[in-house]
Amino acid sequence: MVELASAFASVIAVVDAGVFAYGAYWASEIRAALATPLYRRQALWVAAIAFYFAVFFVFVVITRIFGVEAFSGSPVPRIAAGAFVYVGVLMIFVWIDSCVKVARRSDPLRRDSLRWSSLRWLLGFLVVVGTFFALGFTPALSFTQATPIFGPIGLTLFIGAIVLYLSGRRSADPVLRAHLRWFGLFMALLWVTSAVDGTNLYHSAATNPWVDAISYLVFWVSAYFLYRSIKDLAPLAPLPPTGKYSSRVDAPP
């Protein structure tokens, strides 16, 4: 029964990897179609985040198949896994930065929410230093550990979320707002899932496989939220047949 549950969890993790990879594909397609560097950068980082989670679930499947013991002989894989989690946090920070810039561009009054143009340097420094110390002293393996609420990284992401909320409200771009809304849902669900179980690479195979399977199922939902957020990077219309539109030739007023 346990083996069946474990196999079931592994299959769900494979599907998770597939859905995230599909999202990454769409983000890179949209990026390729966009022309303005600022918007291309935003799409690039969402693509990177989606790809990151696809790789993450590939690792999850590998640890489930080969067992945690296969990697527990040396501290190197453990630190590498911790570093992998922090790379994800760094990518989310860079994505926040790119979104705030996009939001500012679409704000008719071009407001610098919470003086982000200066604050970003301080917060970026905190993320890097926080990552360095966390890796040096407590190589964390889960997002729950990687983003403690009162730690420098958690604080940075928290302030980033506030700035994004403010920027989104000030922006007049409904597409950006939709993108932020879906991404916010993705992050919220990611946080909840990782708090329950889910994103812990080393412990995943050691815990109850049914719990893992459920948390990976919840990741389907978060992967869907990320996919929706990616599809809202830019408005996409279905291609009309050529000649559908009849053009007008109007006299000037």
Added chain:
Amino acid sequence: MVVGPPGIGKESLGYWFLRSGLLQGDFCLYVTRLAVSEVKQDIRAFHANGTAEPLWIAADGGQTKLDVSDLVGLSTKVKEALRSGSAGRRVRVVVDILSSLLMLNPPETVYRFLTQLFSEIKQNYDAVILATVEDAMHPPQVLAAIQQLFDGVVEMRLYEKGLRVMPLMRIVKMRGLPPQTNFFQISFAGGLMELKKYG
């Protein structure tokens, strides 16, 4: 008037329009809600930069400072810039502030403002104005009304075809041209914007 979603490259048409004008010795004016440094960064990314520069009315870093909430001041600044710089030359103006104006003012006010400004420019100068507008930010009826002020309307959009995303452009209307039904595929390569007939 170039309509399209943010990021698709509407401004790039303006960059090449100005670059071409500067090469031909036309008087070029860029009215932007952004800082000059931001626009220049984009121009460099599109490889549309040259040695000559337009006159800037910009939020920051230009010869004249722009305040999008002051329509009267804006009109005066544009007219002053044209009077002082054009000196009988042909004039090219690129404007990316229409969306901001429409968000900060009632559409009727913006419509009246543009009608008056365009009419004065038309009477006194041999000028072409290229304006970019974000389409998702305004109600369709407002966009339709503003489109009436322009001789030509070009639409840029992202289309989804299977697993591909394609940036396409079409000429919605153009004075002097018969109705156009073709789409053109847009691509940027080797420092050039390339348009290929689609379909």
